[in-house]
Amino acid sequence: MEDKQDLFDKLMQMKDSYEPDPELPEKVLQKINQRESTVAFREPAPKWFWVALACLFAATVIVYCSVYFTRPFSNIKIYSAESLEMNEIDAMQNFVSQTKLNFLYFDNDEHNSVALVRKTGEKAYILQEFQGAGQSGFEYVKFRIVLLQNAQFEFYDVFTSLNDTTELYGIDIQYTVLSRMNKNEVYAKFEYEKYSYFLEVRTNDSGTAVLERYVGQLMN
């Protein structure tokens, strides 16, 4: 009890001895003004700055739009081999009548398959492989009918630099021939109606004779 009385007396003594600083309000105001001067803009940004910023933004929008809307093959999708799944076709004619698609194909049931896009199940292209008989031996024929529009596949690589051209049955055909020891390797591509066609033939005969023969078979 006595301790508490002592503490009370001490506090009372402190209160009586306290003298307030008469300059305190001024000091506080000074401090506040100092802080405001560091936080606020000293001057607003000049007009030319905002004009330049607006011009830069407008230029960026114009350049982006012009590149975006004029870019070539803007809708082309590239399909890797992994993104496709090959399914065998048992009977080509049945397949064609079921799909109700109107494309050129070889009436041959040796090796036919359809490449489906794994994610969507869309029919990407049809692959026909068979052994034809040429003038002096077998010919290996690989024929692809691309059904998917605006698509690009890995096998296109072989067909991008075909520089010889010929016209057969009213179709413009681009092709090239690679000479081997006893055979020729013929690569050709053409478009007919809305589909693209890619033909590879390993043959003993000349490139143009082979093209005439196989394009003729397709058209008749």
Place this chain on the structure above:
Amino acid sequence: MKNAMLKLFVSISAFALCAITLLSLLFGYRSVLADTSKTVYRDDGSYRGTGTVTSATYSFACDDYKLIDGAEISSPPSFGNTDHSMKNTCGPLAGLNISAFYDRWCTELIPDYTPGVMFPSGYEYYMDKRLTQTKQALRNLYDLMETEKYGGATAETFKSGLKAYANNAGYSVSTSSFYSNRVSVNLNKLKTEINSDKVGVILCERFDYVYGIVVGGGSAKIVKEHNDAPHIMMVTGYLTYQFYQNGATVATETFLCVSSGFSSGDMGFVQLNDSFLAIDEAIIYSIY
């Protein structure tokens, strides 16, 4: 006394059982380690192998080309695999290709199968018609090469499996090497053997595969991929091309002609002297 004896017997038995289990596990594990340390040739194309495939296509300025050297089997067999219960089948497919090649002379090497037909210009092989006979031969080679056990064929299982297959049909096998280094083979030896109606195989730790060589429009384009999965392919020849620009030689490239051993049964090339290529072995096979 009787209880003490029983405890001792049980303790010794338990200790022995633990020791046997531990040792068998240890030795079993060691043998598995030893097996997997061997290269397993397993690429089969349809799954893009078990490795990484990257495009290595390149072009260069060229206005003319000429085939300056080569030797090749005119239309060799090249089988694929459509049976999805068999995977990593490059070894068995190479074995099947070799068997089909020699079936021309070694009748019934593939039972009830005719591999090709004679034209005035020479013998030509049929393409893979996916017949029961060749599918069964592939299954036999798959088993003999222990493909399922190893997830592919090792060099040893490939060799022993093909030998066993030929022996089972009453024929013998002889081999000789045409290996030169990791990126090339002995072309003189290969030429001699191809011209004597023999074929080879290459066993590669990694390989390049050329889908096409296209020359035109002022450039030559080599369309190829690099694949880092170990792979076995039948070799049926080689072609050496010289490429020119304005009359000057700009490149000389040699390509091995191969039956790919992919599930698709493609035929293509392996470009020699590609620094990515790593040939482990190059073997001429003869079945007689």
